[in-house]
Amino acid sequence: MDEEVKLLGSWLSPMSRRVEVGLKLKGVSFEFSDLDVFFSKPPELLQYNPVHKKIPVLIHHGKPIAESLIILEYIDETWADSGIRLLPKDPYERAMARFWAKFFDDKCSLPLWMSCWTEGDKQQQILAESKLNLTTMEGALKGKKFFGGDEIGIVDIIVFCSVYWAEIAQEVVGVNVINEEKHPVLCKWMKETVDSNVLKDYMPPREKLFCHFQTYKDAIAALMTARFGSN
């Protein structure tokens, strides 16, 4: 491959999927290394991301970049003239995109996911946190087609991947994390984005993810509890 672009990721990870989507929207060819990171840390990961030991890692001409938001900015700057812009051109709009991307990652992403894998009081606490922060997030979307305005951008990509995963997980475990009553603006945007087919084609098949969650739900809950705090 001329560009020597390789992505260390996993079909199972919404963080990895963000980067896949970014590369595809930019029309960048890449080799995908689908790592099994569920119970172990493959040597490639330790070599290319020794600080965090996490996917995704983008390797471009042999040089690694970690952290999904940082990778998406790198993709946007490196292939500036290909495909769509992931971040707006205007500095103020770029700052707003960064602000909401960071807010989602700091405040929404983990609670949204952990709401599905906790129980009892802990779950109720996380559900409340998730609801509150997603409502704040809706403020950035109100009255707009996409988070960035009329065009899909970095915030749409990252929120879409997480909500896609969470909607399937909540069905498997029977928790009501996100729905039209709680988050009408987000659900409307999700539905319209799915209908427009811009991002949905890049997601793993719903049934495949559903089966995975169904099969491994106890193992996932145990792993999440070990990683992010007791139940």
Add this chain to the structure above:
Amino acid sequence: MDEEVKLLGSWLSPMSRRVEVGLKLKGVSFEFSDLDVFFSKPPELLQYNPVHKKIPVLIHHGKPIAESLIILEYIDETWADSGIRLLPKDPYERAMARFWAKFFDDKCSLPLWMSCWTEGDKQQQILAESKLNLTTMEGALKGKKFFGGDEIGIVDIIVFCSVYWAEIAQEVVGVNVINEEKHPVLCKWMKETVDSNVLKDYMPPREKLFCHFQTYKDAIAALMTARFGSN
């Protein structure tokens, strides 16, 4: 003022100081609003940063931007041709700067600070965390004059402000958070950066900060404990 640049900050905050330094290194004139945020949230803060209710907030032509790293990127893009570059030009080097800035903010900044305001087991745990993460941070600096190479950049600014604050606080409270034995690379860089006078002139006077910490140390410890967890 032509540019209508206003910074909501506090002379007491290293996060606010980052932005002040960024603006000064760019040669941008600005009005500084020194808010008393120690025990309250001034109305301007609630108006201009309703999501996080925190300083710093940069207001440019009436439009607010929050989060210090996002503000620094905005400053670099908006006044691209003035003063020094805060982020490198090359996309890979930019990604590296963003990676280490995020690592410092996620993993070092709070432990470095909280090491000074905790006691007992909690303090020992935070000191260990701080030491480990700052050692990782030193990996990004080894063999280089500044984090970004030969020129001062965004990572130098944010680390310098935090270490400057922590060194004074540790002297007041009698804790050994950072020293040449623990972090030789970082301490050498700190000393050389102080000697070169590029950043030191933009810091608050050492004595003023020392007196503040000395006077309010019990109140600061109580506030930090309330904000970031029990002792």
